Amino acid sequence: METANSTHTGSHAIKRQGPQQSHNHPLRKDFFDSLSYWLDSPSLAYSSWLSEQKLKDSTKTVYMAMFGRFCQWLNEQGRRLDQLEADDIRRFLDSANPNLPQSRKARTNSGRQRQQYVRQLEKVFAHLSSLGHSGTNPGRIAGYERIGTGSDKPTRFLNREETQRVIQLIQTELDELRQEEKSTDEWLKYRDIAMIGVMIGGGLKVSHIRRLTLNCMDMVEERIDLSQPGHAHRARLLAFAVPAVKAWLSVQEQMHGRKLEPTQKIFEADRSSGFGRNSKTVTLSASSIHRRTQRFLAMAGITGERASAQTLRNTYAGLLIDGGATDDHLVDYLGLQASVTAQRLRNAYARSQLRPAGGAHLSKDH
Known part of the structure; x- marks a missing residue:
């Protein structure tokens, strides 16, 4: 039986492909709304994109704070948006917020916050698709797997x-x-x-x-x-x-x-x-x-x-x-x-x- 530390040769497995830049999209008025900006500076791109959405200013403020925390976590993992999977969203939602006061650092996201994160990430990846991102929509998959519903779901095995x-x-x-x-x-x-x-x-x-x-x-x-x-x-x-x-x-x-x-x-x-x-x-x-x-x-x-x-x-x-x-x-x-x-x-x-x-x-x- 091989172990994870065994060497393996050949390249018959498809590696993760980088985002495919599309040259067919019309020039956008918003300079920051490009796939490269979303991957290299997601917080800045999100802020620019969010400003164009028909939402209350108070809602935009909340969403910016939430996405900022997500970008902070993403950076700590050494990941980019195009490397994200539904299981990563689960891990993020289960993590503690380092920006809270010491007395509240252990507190995780509420059920409503989890749902908001999943819905926002689904919308973000739908938008990235329009910019030429060819990968899956992990936010949508997280929704299908009910990752954002209520409190943490226990691991389930078939008996x-x-x-x-x-x-x-x-x-x-x-x-x-x-x-x-x-x-x-x-x-x-x-x-x-x-x-x-x-x-x-x-x-x-x-x-x-x-x-x-x-x-x-x-x-x-x-x-x-x-x-x-x-x-x-x-x-x-x-x-x-x-x-x-x-x-x-x-x-x-x-x-x-x-x-x-x-x-x-x-x-x-x-x-x-x-x-x-x-x-x-x-x-x-x-x-x-x-x-x-x-x-x-x-x-x-x-x-x-x-x-x-x-x-x-x-x-x-x-x-x-x-x-x-x-x-x-x-x-x-x-x-x-x-x-x-x-x-x-x-x-x-x-x-x-x-x-x-x-x-x-x-x-x-x-």
């Missing part, structure tokens, strides 16, 4: 019986497709089964699924490599997920006449609109992934807040822990930033096993 139902459904659905000798005619089903497989059997997030490409897949080693310079992320596919992923890759190859580029998106969008012209390069939206995940889990009898991509990722971590994974393995296979996160996740999973099936699980991390 063992629910986990087995999902695994069994993956196998049953795949067997039915094979028995009926359906391939390209039912490609959406193959794709969605594989998508659930890489969530619960590979721990992939929605953002991973959207950017996953063919050269990330190593089906000989049965792993998915999403590593970046200085940051190992090599998701080990658990045995039950491998057949579903291999079946979908085979179907996808047939669909494209066995002519696939290394940068072919694994989870491509519905070909019913522009297939062969546009859809080959169009990926599933985050909302579509969430809807399809909830639909599949509903088939397994799992609904409510536990029916989410994040719960499947957490459950994958639980399966690794049950299999004897070390903290280094969790860091490597889940692409975590530090071993302390693996330890918190391990503790959350241990506490979850002490609760009745279906009960709440304690943690603030994942």
Whole structure:
């Protein structure tokens, strides 16, 4: 078993791409409202953008203070807006405000403040998209995952019986497709089964699924490599997920006449609109992934807040822990930033096993 400190060669994983500057946008009157300013001086760009919004002056003052604190946190993390993910928003919302008096420093954001942050960040990234930013909208994803609702949501794992139902459904659905000798005619089903497989059997997030490409897949080693310079992320596919992923890759190859580029998106969008012209390069939206995940889990009898991509990722971590994974393995296979996160996740999973099936699980991390 490899650890997070193992060396790895090759460059078959797609690295984070820098923002694509668009040259088709008309010149703007506001000099500060450009993608480069948003990435290099987000507080200044936000202030300029906010001044044009139809809001009360008092509201703008509050929003400026909030976004200023967010920019302060972002700078402390050594990150830019184009590197932000929904989990980062969760971490920010869970952090204490260093600008408060000493007696109140431990106080975290209220439920209303959390919702305001998520909504504002969703609007900011929607605006960045209009400026040429080609990445996802982490604010929107945070909204789908209910990161901004109320107080901190506990880490949720599927219990063992629910986990087995999902695994069994993956196998049953795949067997039915094979028995009926359906391939390209039912490609959406193959794709969605594989998508659930890489969530619960590979721990992939929605953002991973959207950017996953063919050269990330190593089906000989049965792993998915999403590593970046200085940051190992090599998701080990658990045995039950491998057949579903291999079946979908085979179907996808047939669909494209066995002519696939290394940068072919694994989870491509519905070909019913522009297939062969546009859809080959169009990926599933985050909302579509969430809807399809909830639909599949509903088939397994799992609904409510536990029916989410994040719960499947957490459950994958639980399966690794049950299999004897070390903290280094969790860091490597889940692409975590530090071993302390693996330890918190391990503790959350241990506490979850002490609760009745279906009960709440304690943690603030994942």
